[in-house]
Structures are given as C-alpha cells and as structure tokens.
Amino acid sequence: MPTPIETVSDFCATFFEDGGRPAVRRWFTPNTRWVNEGLAVTKGVEEAIALIDGLGASMGIATVRIDILAIAADGSRVLTERLDRFERADGSEIGRAMVMGIFEIEGDKIIEWRDYFDVNAVQKFAAD
Template identity: 80%
Template sequence: MPTPIETVSAFCAAFVEDGGRPAVRRWFTPSTKWVNEGVGVTTGIDEAIGFIDGGETSMGMATVHIDMLAIAADGNRVLTERLDRFERADGSEIGRFKVMGIFELEGDKIVAWRDYFDVKAIESFAAG
C-alpha cells in the first residue's frame, strides 16, 4: 500500500493526462469532495469531471501541469504547495498560479481535496 504522500504525488503527476480526468477516475470515490475555495465544490467523480469539462469549455484548458513545490503528511492528510500551470491543446499557456492544498485519504483513495489560491489570478486568465 503506498503512503499518503506517494498517492498524492502519483495523482498530481497523472493530472497532466486528459485534463486530469483519468486521475480523478482512478483516485476519487463516488463521494470525494473537491473544493476550489471561492470557485466551486464538487462531490464524486462525475461532478469533478464536469468541473474539468467546464474549464475546458470556458477557458480552452486542455491540461494542467502540477509542479510540486513542497509536500508533507500528517497521518492520512497531505499538505501541498504547488504551481499549477494551465495549457491549451496547442501547448500554449493560459496561466499559472500558486496553490496550497490539502488531501485527505482513505487507503489509496482521495476522499477530500481542498485548494486555496488567489481567486483573482484565476479570474484574470479566465477572462482572457
């Protein structure tokens, strides 16, 4: 069984594929809560995929590169400091911003994911 840090690291590394959809399908549960503070909350795999689809439609986002800056665990909770980079299908960058996140795990599944970031940064590149 992987450690919580290994699970979150694998999830973040896999998020680059297809906008994160395969990672969500692999590591989320039907009741996983994903909170993007100030932006939205999803519950379960289908809502999370819908959120990703919305970013693709509204911003042209094809992929997210998650660069891990720092990671630490406290039992089944993993804290991350990241640089998330959003790109279009042609590889051009939409924007990037720093994120503090917390993941809660049960076994090798993510049951909660909360991200905290400057909402103004998202609004600025979402507006084009």
C-alpha cells in the same frame, strides 16, 4: 499500500493526462469532495469531470500541469505547495497559479481535496 504522500504525488504527476480525467477516475471515490475555494465544490467522480469539462469549454483549459514545490503529511492528510500551470490543447500556457492544497487520503483513494489560491489571479487570466 502506498503512503498518503505517494498517493498524492502519483495523482499530481498524472493529472496532466487528458485534463485530469483518468486521475480523477483512478483516485476519487463516489463521495470525494473537491473544493476549489471561492470557485466550486464537487462531490464524486462525475461532478469533478463535469467541472473539468466546464473549465475546458469556458476557459479553453485542456490540461493542468501540477508542479509540487513542497509536500508534507500529517497522518492521512497531505499538504502541498504547488504551481499549477493551465494549458491549451496546443500546449501553450493560459496561466499559472500558486496553490496550497490539502488532500485527505483513505487507503489509496483521495476522499477530500481542498485548494486555496488567489481567485482574482485565476479570473484575470481566464478573462485574457
């Protein structure tokens, strides 16, 4: 069984594939909550994928590359400091955001993922 840090590291490392859809399908459960503080909350795989699809349609985001700058665990909770880079289908960058996130792990699944970031910065590059 992977450690919570290994689970989160693997999830983040593969999130760029197909906009994160395979990662969500692999590591989320039907009850996983994904909280983007100030923007959206989803529950389960299908709502998370609908959010990804919606961001693609509204902002042109094809994928997100997640660079973990720092990671630490407190039991089954994993805290990350990240640079998330939002990209178009052609690989050009739309924008980037510094993010603090917390993942709650059960077994090898993510049961909750909460991200905290400057919503204004994300809305600014979304408007460009």
